[in-house]
Amino acid sequence: MKKKQEELIEYLYKHNRTTSEELSKSLSISIRTVKSYISDLNFQFPELINSNNRGYEIDKHKASVLLHYKDNIPQDYDGRCIYIIKKLLLEKQIEIDLFDICDELFISDSTLKNDIYKMNTSFANFNITFSCQDNKIKIYGSEKNKRKLITHVMSEEASGNFLDLTFLQESFPDYDIEKACNVIKDIFQKHHYYINDFSFINLILHVTIMVNRIHNGNHIADSDDHTTDLIIKKHPIITELCTALEDIFQVTFTSSEMFEVYILFKTNANFHIKEQGDDLSKVVPQDILTITKDLIQSIDQHYFVDLSSESFMTPFALHLKNLKQRLLNHTVIKNPMLESIKISCPTIYDISTFMAYQLMQIFGYEISEDEIAFLALHVGTEIERKKSIEYKVSCIILCPEYLNVSSMLYNKILMDFGEQVEIKKVISFENELENEIFDLLITTIPVVSKGNYLSVLLSPFNMNYEKNKIMDAIIKIENKKKGNIIADNISLYFNPELFYIMNDRTARKEEIIELLADQMISLGYVASDFKEEVWKRENASSTAFMNIAIPHPMKMSAYKTSIAVAICPKGVKWTDSRNVNVIFMIAFNKLDNKHFHELYESLISLVNEQDVISEIKKCKDFDDFKNIIIHNYIRYN
Secondary structure (H helix, E strand, O other): OOHHHHHHHHHHHHOOOEOHHHHHHHHOOOHHHHHHHHHHHHHHOOOOEEEEOOEEEEOHHHHHHHHHOOOOOOOOHHHHHHHHHHHHHHOOOOEEEHHHHHHHHOOOHHHHHHHHHHHHHHOHHHOOEEEEEOOEEEEEOOHHHHHHHHHHHHHHHHOOOOOOHHHHHHHOOOOOHHHHHHHHHHHHHHOOOOOOHHHHHHHHHHHHHHHHHHHOOOOOOOOOOOHHHHHHHOOHHHHHHHHHHHHHHOOOOOHHHHHHHHHHHHHHOOOOOOOHHHHHHHHOOHHHHHHHHHHHHHHHHHHOOOOOOHHHHHHHHHHHHHHHHHHHOOOOOOOOOHHHHHHHOHHHHHHHHHHHHHHHHHHOOOOOHHHHHHHHHHHHHHHHHHHHOOOOEEEEEEOOOOOOHHHHHHHHHHHHHOOOEEEEEEEOOHHHHOOOOOOEEEEOOOOOOOOOOEEEEOOOOOHHHHHHHHHHHHHHHHHHHHHHHHHHHHHHHEEEEEEEEOOOOOOOHHHHHHHHHHHHHHOOOOOOOHHHHHHHHHHHOOOEEOOEEOOOOOOOEEEEEEEEEEEEEEEEEEEOOEEEEEEEEEEEEHHHHHHHHHHHHHHHHHHOOHHHHHHHHOOOOHHHHHHHHHHHHHHHO
């Protein structure tokens, strides 16, 4: 939203019916601009401003929500980057006015132009270009790369903020989360169910929120549909889970709440059943299911975030059903994670505010910030879950339904390979493979491979004998993925212009730091004080260990995350007691936080191997260096 649009909303909110002439005079803009702004606002927020021949009138309830949740002003370069990206990509603006942004951010036009220049370095890896011509800021690149950019921003934002037991325990200090975790794990193991770490934390998160609501007097009333009781009786693990949770948290579940535990269990555990949608419809009314699907589609269109997975839709639909009931009953619920989410995950909170605005129009009630933070928990958890499975082997099981064989096969594969594979779906017919993208097909019937995937043919009645075939296929796919990942990351963070081999002489520490830092500055990857900051860190404590050194500044302030490399076969005296042969100088941009740390930790682990250092010391050029890193990354991971 532009600053003038915000002022227009504020003016209409404070005054009753107002003419375009009055708005033009008060806001110092033309009548044509007034009409354009109102048209844009009504497109973004339907029926916000009504007009007739007597002037304009705003829906004050909707206006108060918008004004309450408007963006905070970013205070640094990284914050301004995200602000501009959101303006261009999430608000669907083809271009934005330079001076409007300066007014909104309270910065000079020279500062903003400098930011735009630096952004082309910071986001070069996404093949995205920012321009500032005729005082208009634009973004250029393919739709695919624009989506990659906004997905990256949100993934970094979500990282570690949602699927984290420490964060959950701090948010709910009155509950013994650790005890609940141990009991649930024991019950799962007893009943031979597999659940991976992320799904486990997701289950704990939703159960904790359910318990918190019950403690605040918000029970889910029992329904008249007794088939839910029959379903629970068919699965003894649910009764045992609920009894254990009631004992730990000192609550009593209604039968409807027990069925919700069953739904959450199905969504997160290795529980294969084709009638998932049918079971969900027993506890969630059709209108809520429709709203859920519409919201998911709307978020994809506006924010490029795909929330269509069953792991998101099931708990989210349950949440919306309960949210509607709270609104109807005027029930207020506090969210202890509100401030943490608002501060650490502003983009995800924005998405949830957008959701809240849509729901407010549907339900006809204002939605509090606490409720918005609960919506953000669902969105952030799904973004983080998708990030966690990015490097897993995606798998489809093809098995005709006969004597429950497909369910047994599904459970067996997850019990044996759950940490390595993500089962996308179980199908009964070969034609269901069309348009699917995956890595591994596990099938009980012969098929002709028509895609870029590996196939493993199994006998449905002799799984133990076939286990090695599946493992061999998984290892082959994992090695290929690892090679692709490290190759892509080397291209992202390493650069032949920042690569030096000093074969002919013994270099000095000061010379190496000067050389690498000056080159980073000249490439525009870092600010002019970068070298000074590197020396501050180095003088505080040496960055050398074993026979490598990793000089870096104390602050994460680079325009572009990058690693400069110097290889000195004859060695460099780094301290009085240590010589090094390989130097990695690191410049770190906060926007690459989690993504870069994964590579950094792998790199450090790699160069701790003496044979790897020996190979690097002998490398001939940048391509040789890349191949050594890729080969050994696969070898040691």
